[in-house]
Amino acid sequence: MTLPRLFRSKIGQRILRLMLLVSLLPLLVLGLYALRSVNAITTRSIERQQELLLDELRSRQLEAVAGQAALIDQEFAYIEQAAGTLEDFCTLLYHHPERFTPQVYGGHYEQHPTLGVWWAPEDAGHSAIFISTRATVDERLMAKVYLSEHMDFWLKQIILNHPNVVSAYINTEDNFTRLYPWFSVEEAIEYGILVPDSDMHDPAYIFYWLADAEHNPERTQVWTDVYLDPVGRGWMVSCVSPVYLPDDTLKGVVGLDVTTERIVQNVIGLEFDYPSAYAFLLSSNGQVIGFPERAAADLGWREGMALSDLVISQSDSPVLRQIATTMTAHQPGQQEVILNEQQKFFFYAPIPTTGWSLGFVVPLDEAMESTHAVSAETRAEMVRLRTPLLVGAALTFVLAALVSVAFSRRITHPIAELAAGANALAEGDLEARIEALSQGDDELADLARTFNMMGRRIQEDITRLQELDRMKDEFISSVSHELRTPLAAIMGFVEQLQMGRPGPLTDVQQEFLDIIAESARRLHLLVADLLDVSQLDTGRFTFDFTSLSPSPLFRERAEAIRPQAEQKGLRLVVDVADDLPTVTANADRVKQVLDNLTSNAIKFTPAGEAVLMRAFAVRGATPHDWHAGYPEGLGPSPNLGSGDWLFVSVTDTGPGISPQDLPRIFSKFHRGDLATRQAAGGTGLGLYICKGIIEGHGGRIGIHSLEGRGTTVWFALPLGGPTQYCPDTKLV
C-alpha cells in the first residue's frame, strides 16, 4: 500500500492517530518535563551563581570600602596622635616653664606700626606669631611668646612627618598665636584672613571654641567640620586639642590644619572593576568632599555649583538625604538604591576619627554583567545538555512515526486488500481473489481464504446458473420452434376441415373444430410469446427501426380490434390526433405492444364499459395536464423528464389492479389473481414483452390503476429517436 493510500484509509488514519498518540504522548510529556527540568535547573543554577557572585561582589566591595575607610581613618588617627603629643608638650611647657630656656632661637617680634598687632616680620625658618590688639602685651605674655619657641621643634616635626598637615599652631587664651610655617601676618590681615582685634573667645574662632571646656568636656582631640581653605588649598579640616594645666586652667588649644587634597585625590582615583563605579567621601555634616566626575549626576552635582553647595544631607533628593543619614550613622553597610534612575549597589564605611564616611557606588547592571559570563557558560552547558535531549526526542518521534506507519500499514494493507477483492467481486469480477493475504496465518488470512472460497462458490454457482439460463433459453427457443411444426399441421388441417374442403361437416363437428382451432391459436400465441421472452432475455431481440407515422397505424389497429370489443359489448373510444409527429420505431413491434394493451383492456373489462385509446405528443418544455381527457382518477402520472415524447395510453374502466399486484405487473408470468388469469386466457408474458420492446426503443412504459375504477397502461416513445437502451443485467 502506498503512503497516500494509507492516509486516505480511514482505518489507517485511525490506527496512525492512535499509535502516534500512544507513542508520542508519553514522549512529549517526558520530553517537556525533561526540558522544563533542564531549564529550571539551569535557571536556578544561574540564579544561584549570580546570587553567589553578587554576594561575593558585595562582600568584596564592602571589604574594600571598609579597607579604604580604615586607611583614611588611620591617617587622621596619626594626625590626632600628633595633636595629642603636641598638647602634652604644651602642657609641660606651660606647667614647668622653669625647665626651658627662654628665647631659645632668639626670634624677633615687634608691634606692627599701623595695625597694632604683634608679629614676626621676617621669615627666619621658624613660626609666625600673631598677638591681636585685644591682648595685653606685657612681660608675662612676652615670656610666654619666648617660651613658645620651644614648640617649633614639634611643629616642624609634625609638618615633616604628616604630609597632609599643612600648618601646626597654638592659640592661647590670652590671644596669642604661634603657627608654623611662617606667614606674613600683615598680608593675612590685608587679605582679610586675620582680623587684628580677634578674640579667641569669640565663637567665630572655631579652632579655640571647639576645644574649650564647655564644648569639649572630655578634653580630647576634636575635629572641625570641613572648610574651604582661605588660601585656596581646597577642603581643609583641623584637629584641635585643648591644653589644660594640672590646676584645670585652659591655657589654650593646639591645632593641626589638614588638607584633604591627597585623600580626596586617592578617593577619586580609586579604580573599580566596573567602568561606572566610583567612590566618594562624605563629611560628618553630609558635605560631599571628594567625588569623580562620573559621580556628578548621581550626587546631584550641577554645572556651576560651588563645591561647598554639594551637601547631600540637605539635598532635594530623598535618596541622597537617606544616603547621608545612613552613612553618618557610623556603621559599615550596603544598600540597593536608585540613583539617577539606575539601580545601584551602595557600600559605605565610616571614618570614625573625623566622623566622615567613604561610599562606593556600583551600578547593578555592570555588577550583573560580570556574572553574565558565568551565566552564559552555564547556559551553554544547558544547551549542550538539551541538544541530545532534543535530538533524541526528534529521533524517537521519527521512529515512532515510522513504526506507526509500518504498523498501520500492516493492519490496513490486508483490510484494503480484502476491500478491493470484495469490491471487485461486487462489481462482477467473479475471478476476484485475495491471493497475497491468504498466504498468511492470522485471522485476516483466514478471512481472505474464506472470502476466496466464497468467491469460488459464487463463481461456480453463477457459472452453473448462467449455463442453466442459457440452456433454458436454448430449450425455450428450440421447443417453440419444434412446437410450431406440429402446430402448423394442426392449424392447417383444421383450417382445411373448417373450410369444408375434405367434405361437409355436421354442426357439432364444426363446433369441435372451432374449439381445436381456438386452442391451437392460443398455443401458437404462447409459443410466440415464449420465443419473444427468450429473445428478450438473451439479448437476441432485434429491432428494425424505420420512420413511422403513428396516426394511421394507431387508427388501423383500433379498427382491427374494434370488432373484438363490440363482440364483447364494449365501447372503444379512439382519441388519436391526425397530425402526430413521426417517430423512429419498429412498426411491427409497436403494433404488437398496442395490440397487447388493447386486447388486455378488452379482456379485463366487463360488458357495458368502455376502452379508451389515446395518442398525443408531450413536449417536455410544456407543462401537461395529465387529468384532461381521462376518466376521473385514471389520468396517468408519468415521470418523463424534459424530453419530447409520443405518448400512447389504453384505459379501461374494468376492475383495476390491487396495489400489491401493481409493482409486479411488468414481470414475467404475472397476470393478477388466478381467477382473472383463467378468465383472461393469456400467457402472462404480454406486459413483460411490451416493456422489453418499449425500453428497446428508449421509451418508457407504466401503469396507473385504481381498484374498482379501472386501469391506464401507457407507453412513451422518444420523438428524438430511440436511444441506446441497456436493460438491467440479470444473472438469473
Add this chain to the structure above:
Amino acid sequence: MTTQILVVDDERHMLRLASYVLESAGYEVLAASDAREALVFLEAESPSLVLCDIAMPGMDGLELLRTIRANPRTTDLPVVMLTARGEDRDRLQAAAAGANGYLTKPFSSAEVLSEVAHHLSTVGGERGEEK
C-alpha cells in the same frame, strides 16, 4: 398444362398439408421429403416454384436454395421458404441466400396461396417478356 410446384419438407404431415392446399387450388405438387429428393425432382421435372422448409436433416433448406441458385437452369426459379423459424436473423439469412419469399409456420392456406400466386405471376410476367 397445370403449374408444377415443388414442396420440400422433412415433416410428413406438413408435406401432406402443403400438397393438399396447393392441389386443392389446382396446382400439381411434387412432394420431396428431403433436399436430395428435391434435387432429383428439379433434375427430372421443371417446377415453376419451390416451397421449401429450412430445418431438415442432411442438406438443409438454405443449402438447397444455394444449390438451386448455383445451377444456371434453376437460378431464376422462385423459391419461397416455409419455416418454423421466424426471427429476423433467419429471414435475413434466407434473403441473402436468394429466397424470393418467406412464410412462417403456422400459416393459413390463404397466406400460402397468395404468396405462391404472387411469385408465379411475377415470374410469369418476366417469362412472358422474355418470349
